[in-house]
Amino acid sequence: MKSVLSVFLFLTFGLSTLFSQSAAKKMDSLMQVAETSNDSIKLRHYNRISFYYIFNEPERAKKLLVQGIALSQKKKIPFSEAELVNTYGIYYDVSGKSDSAKYYFERALSISKKNNYEIITVMVINNLGMFHWNKGNYQEALDYFFQALEINKSKLSKSAADTYYSNIGLIYQEMGLPEKALEYHNEALQIRRGIGNKKDVAISLNNIGVSLTLKKNYKEAEKSFLEAIKTAKEVNEFGILYSASNGLAELYILNGTHQKAIHILETSIKERDRLNIDRRSNLSAIANLIIAYSRNGQLNAAKNYIEKGNAFLVEFPELKVSAVDFYSAASQAYFRDKNYKEGNAYFEKTLAAKDSIFSTENAEKTADLETKFKVSENERNLAETRANLAETQLEVKQKNIFIFGAITAAIFLGILGFLVYRQQKLKNSQLQKESQLKTALAKIETQNELQEQRLRISRDLHDNIGSQLTFIISSIDNLKFGLEGAANNVTTKLGKISEFASQTIYELRDTIWAMNKTDISIEDLQVRISNFIEKARAASDVNFHFNVNKDVLIDAHFTSVEGMNIYRIIQEAVNNALKYAEPKNIELSIEKDAFPIEGTGGDIRKYRIKIYDDGKGFNLENSSFGNGIANIKKRANDLGGKVEIISKEGKGTTVELVF
Amino acid sequence: MIFQIAITIVLSIAVIGLLVWFFNAKDTLSKTHNHYILTLENAISITRFQLNFRNENLNRYDFQKYNLEEALVVQPEIILMESYNDI
Numbered sequence: 001m002k003s004v005l006s007v008f009l010f011l012t013f014g015l016s017t018l019f020s021q022s023a024a025k026k027m028d029s030l031m032q033v034a035e036t037s038n039d040s041i042k043l044r045h046y047n048r049i050s051f052y053y054i055f056n057e058p059e060r061a062k063k064l065l066v067q068g069i070a071l072s073q074k075k076k077i078p079f080s081e082a083e084l085v086n087t088y089g090i091y092y093d094v095s096g097k098s099d100s101a102k103y104y105f106e107r108a109l110s111i112s113k114k115n116n117y118e119i120i121t122v123m124v125i126n127n128l129g130m131f132h133w134n135k136g137n138y139q140e141a142l143d144y145f146f147q148a149l150e151i152n153k154s155k156l157s158k159s160a161a162d163t164y165y166s167n168i169g170l171i172y173q174e175m176g177l178p179e180k181a182l183e184y185h186n187e188a189l190q191i192r193r194g195i196g197n198k199k200d201v202a203i204s205l206n207n208i209g210v211s212l213t214l215k216k217n218y219k220e221a222e223k224s225f226l227e228a229i230k231t232a233k234e235v236n237e238f239g240i241l242y243s244a245s246n247g248l249a250e251l252y253i254l255n256g257t258h259q260k261a262i263h264i265l266e267t268s269i270k271e272r273d274r275l276n277i278d279r280r281s282n283l284s285a286i287a288n289l290i291i292a293y294s295r296n297g298q299l300n301a302a303k304n305y306i307e308k309g310n311a312f313l314v315e316f317p318e319l320k321v322s323a324v325d326f327y328s329a330a331s332q333a334y335f336r337d338k339n340y341k342e343g344n345a346y347f348e349k350t351l352a353a354k355d356s357i358f359s360t361e362n363a364e365k366t367a368d369l370e371t372k373f374k375v376s377e378n379e380r381n382l383a384e385t386r387a388n389l390a391e392t393q394l395e396v397k398q399k400n401i402f403i404f405g406a407i408t409a410a411i412f413l414g415i416l417g418f419l420v421y422r423q424q425k426l427k428n429s430q431l432q433k434e435s436q437l438k439t440a441l442a443k444i445e446t447q448n449e450l451q452e453q454r455l456r457i458s459r460d461l462h463d464n465i466g467s468q469l470t471f472i473i474s475s476i477d478n479l480k481f482g483l484e485g486a487a488n489n490v491t492t493k494l495g496k497i498s499e500f501a502s503q504t505i506y507e508l509r510d511t512i513w514a515m516n517k518t519d520i521s522i523e524d525l526q527v528r529i530s531n532f533i534e535k536a537r538a539a540s541d542v543n544f545h546f547n548v549n550k551d552v553l554i555d556a557h558f559t560s561v562e563g564m565n566i567y568r569i570i571q572e573a574v575n576n577a578l579k580y581a582e583p584k585n586i587e588l589s590i591e592k593d594a595f596p597i598e599g600t601g602g603d604i605r606k607y608r609i610k611i612y613d614d615g616k617g618f619n620l621e622n623s624s625f626g627n628g629i630a631n632i633k634k635r636a637n638d639l640g641g642k643v644e645i646i647s648k649e650g651k652g653t654t655v656e657l658v659f
Numbered sequence: 660m661i662f663q664i665a666i667t668i669v670l671s672i673a674v675i676g677l678l679v680w681f682f683n684a685k686d687t688l689s690k691t692h693n694h695y696i697l698t699l700e701n702a703i704s705i706t707r708f709q710l711n712f713r714n715e716n717l718n719r720y721d722f723q724k725y726n727l728e729e730a731l732v733v734q735p736e737i738i739l740m741e742s743y744n745d746i
Contacts, residue, residue, distance in 0.1 A: 437699040
């Protein structure tokens with residue numbers, strides 16, 4: 001109950017200094033400050049002052065609380081109203097008026113919830129938990145503490161949850177469930193270590209030590225108590241230090257290491273006396289010490305402490321509960337010493353002390369308590385089941401939330417991924433298309449520019465060299481005219497130069513054209529040859545027969561140079577026939593034949609162009625050929641083919657080009 | 660349950676927002692791409708026309724007339740050494 005009250009006080013205000021001697025003076029000066037402050041501050045001061053008076057001057061506390069509540073309602077300050085009503089609940093709880101306490105706690109809860117004052121809500125819920133705990137209603141108490149824990153975790157600082165974990169642990173400890181108690185004490189310890197509040201760390205370690213002792217895990221319990229003692233020493237919290245020391249000593253008595261227990265208890269008793277810290281607790285320590293000494297066979301030392309205990313009871317006659325333990329320990333010590341007389345005497349004192357505690361009224365109360373205990377035992381079992389159920393439900397809820405969150409995140413990421421993928425795909429396809437078009441444009445533009453450049457150079461060649469050659473021809477013709485009557489060989493030579501220059505111009509023009517034209521189709525070449533034949537027919541009486549074999553594909557192409565060379569060979573052959581052979585018919589044919597490849601057994605298809613005239617013919621051996629035949633041979637050579645001239649006097653001439 | 664509803668609402672809003680954003684981005688991307696493609700196609704078309712024009716003139720060359728003057732038609736609008744990258 002004492003530990004419960006201390007937790008209660010700590011949680012509500014955390015002001016242990018209120019209980020010092022100087023606190024009364026502080027309260028007086030605080031009251032003076034309150035009277036001169038504005039309403040809000042005044043009410044907060046009223047709350048603090050009244051809380052102090054609850055434990056010192058309850059009537060004054062009640063008066064101040066009633067006054068404060070009325071003022072908060074009048075001035076419409078719900079925060080202060082909730083705070084004061086909560087403190088009023090504490091007043092009634094401390095006064096033992098449970099129903100009123102419960103009413104005011106619930107009213108404070110209603111006000112704070114309505115106005116969303118989370119800090120007050122959690123405080124009131126905790127107070128309701130304490131209220132039910134004090135009444136032995138573990139289930140309700142646990143419910144309230146779990147509520148407070150949930151609010152704290154979700155809406156307030158998680159680090160403030162240590163008190164609720166600790167309270168839950170203490171309830172489980174009282175319920176005789178050290179396993180569950182340890183779980184919550186450890187949670188509290190973890191938080192407190194995180195905060196670095198060594199006083200609270202020491203309290204948690206002490207609680208863990210008690211739970212471990214209940215579990216009979218003495219080794220771990222010892223560790224925990226020792227750490228609690230060390231930590232309490234560091235922060236000079238001697239009350240906690242001696243509580244932990246007593247716990248450790250009881251542990252040593254339980255596991256039979258009496259010497260250690262004796263040392264601890266003696267030190268604890270001396271220090272409590274020296275520092276005057278809760279000296280009343282020394283009687284319980286003395287009783288334990290007597291047990292330790294007597295079990296250790298040091299009966300004289302035990303007797304010494306029996307005397308000290310008697311002296312203590314003279315000083316503090318109200319310590320009736322501890323007296324029972326003391327008389328019982330003394331009785332056992334004397335029986336061990338075989339001093340049955342004293343042993344019996346102390347045994348009788350034990351019974352008398354018990355009787356004084358368990359009077360008729362006490363007996364009734366005990367009966368009530370037993371009933372309550374049984375009820376609370378059932379409630380405890382029920383509470384345990386419900387607590388387990390609540391924990392499972394919480395776990396399931398958290399798991400569901402996690403799964404739902406994960407699915408949501410997965411859906412979102414999936415959609416995001418799909419959209420990014422689609423956009424990237426679109427970008428890629430666009431880039432691919434753009435790249436293809438850019439490549440095509442680059443190619444076609446380069447081709448265009450090259451051709452244009454070539455054309456402009458050709459144009460310059462034609463304009464410059466062409467005009468210069470024309471000028472040369474004109475000059476030679478003028479010279480010939482001027483040299484009329486000169487030697488025949490001079491004029492002939494000049495005529496040849498002029499003719500050569502003219503030929504050069506024509507060839508230059510052909511070359512320029514061929515340089516600019518990439519290719520020429522068979523069809524185009526056929527049309528050009530037909531045109532030429534038509535003109536030749538118009539200028540003579542000769543019959544022309546022009547035939548292109550069906551093996552020659554109409555859409556086949558020659559390079560422009562090839563096309564030009566073919567045309568010029570045909571032109572030269574036809575002109576020669578017209579000029580020298582006096583034919584009646586000229587036949588021209590273009591075909592494609594298979595020609596064997598030497599040494600392979602295979603064959604290759606080549607073009608064959610034939611120009612036949614039925615003119616007078618000539619003897620190949622006796623004739624001297626001019627430039628015409630030489631040109632034909634040169635052009636055939638350029639085509640990579642051969643030209644054959646077959647002629648007999650009176651039997652016409654055939655010029656056959658194969659390439 | 661409230662948590663689930665809240666998450667569902669937030670998810671729906673986020674998804675709608677995402678969809679709107681992506682559709683806008685796609686629209687902008689398509690417009691830019693189409694404009695660029697059109698520019699490239701125009702450039703290709705102009706170049707093809709110039710090539711055809713040159714070829715047609717070269718086809719007019721008569722081996723009998725030697726009319727090179729008519730065949731070699733300069734297209735002054737073609738600025739040599741200009742790259743397609745300048746588009």
